Amino acid sequence: MIRRLFLTVMFLASFGGQLLAQDQDSVETESIDSIGYDFVIVNPRFQNAFTFMGRDFGLDIPVLSTDLMYYFRSGVYVNLSALKFIEENLPWQYALSLGYATDLSEKTDINISVSQFLVAGESAIAGIQNLAFVQGSFGWEWGPLYSSFQTQGLFSEFGIDLFLSSHHSRYFEIDQRLFKSITVSFEPKLSIMAGTSNFYLMGNFEIFPEEREALNQFEFLSTEFMLPLTFTKGMFELEFQSRYVRPFNVPLFDPSRPRYLFLAQASYSLPIKKRIKSRK
Template sequence: MKTHLLVFLLVVFSYSVPSLAQERDSSEQETKKEVYDFILLSSRYQNAFNFLGRDFGVDIGLISTDLMYYFNSGIYFNVSAIKFLQEGLPWQYGGTLGYNKELGTKTDINLSYSQFLIDGQSEITGIQDLGFAQATFGWEWGLLYSNIQFQTLFNERTDFFINSSHSRYFEFDQKLFKKITLSFEPKFTLMAGTSEFYRMGGFDLTNDNISDFQKFQLLNWEAMIPITFGIGYWDLEFQAKYINPLNLPSFDESNNRFIFGFQLSYAIPIKKTKSK
């Protein structure tokens, strides 16, 4: 059975930058301050792919590698290479251009556009040329950090999604072996949207009402807990999440399931000077 194997990989690396906008007298002597750009390298393994909370009834692991450059202005770009761990499936490549900014002490926004391509031919229809745009507003309101995200998937047909995530960050005061920072961040996410993406998966749609794909409805909820060990500019993160797909059509054999993975990342700071 043909299945849709698109995986969205968007790495968002937040770095707080204070506002530097101010007026200066022309006679004022120009001063410099140190700022940092970052290069972020990461590799990830996941025991099973999922797309909008759907695994389509198959178990296919994946590995990915990402390279991001994050400017201290908040602009970033990321390139990724994704390999599904099943013979005959091609490599998938992605590129992302985005902008991340703190609006205040407790709010932030993130805007991005991603383009995904595959290497060569694939039996899976519809994944040769995909675009993905998102806008996220986040709010730290005390007990939780919450965000609402608006997403658009561009393919032969366009899908629209809204999801909301709620998390709480915890970090142990004392370091393990006096070197390793241990942190974790439980998160709950609920997603709703349209389902036109089913048309590009090669499914037999004859027995289903395909007009339902245009309806805006709940698609999934998931609960996740990542545990991170940090030392210097290195981070090793272990993830466990439970995914519950909702409003599945009759041909979709996706199951409620646990998914496990880990990611290793390294941040390289690049010191620069900036006039103020």
């Protein structure tokens, strides 16, 4: 039971920054000097099993989650995430994030954010109420691929975990629209992740002293290959994603293994018109 509660935090952290990593739809403005748009973005999703850094911890629990984001035209955003394991006796979990995302040029962008995790009710795991997650990423459209490089920090009462990852994808769009109005696209993505493993200390695992020391070592953690198929109509987007996850350097006490996952998610962006004061 305690171990399964700990996995909630791992799942929420694994989605940090992903919503803004998707391409945003553009909105035609009446006058670029007088009208701008903020966005309210709703993003519910279902995954048939959770993973964190390629690890499923030997469990097979479906997860239902959603994001509610307010994205300011300046690039600042506030996001509330809610998550529920589809299993009895596991409470709702939440994460509140504040971030900033912007294009540096036509081919580069950045995204930074900080998140605080919140637990509904009592938690049997020490440290979750004081858990924070910080991430920063740099994206580069350098030719055949779009690549992003991400640094993440997970802060808890048990110490700090540092993660480094790189994500590489290629966007494809089918020329002819489905039913003359729906854009169909797919974007294969390869992710490579490395980092430390102090997060195991929140899971009530039986860890021997020599294994405890190894958790501070910076190691290659996992690779993931994702193949999403996306249907877009206006501000609405529906995505189905298959994913192969392969963990590396898994401790002996962790029964995680390679596996295939399935994810489905929807996203709706509601534009909020803002009048911009013209500078004289």
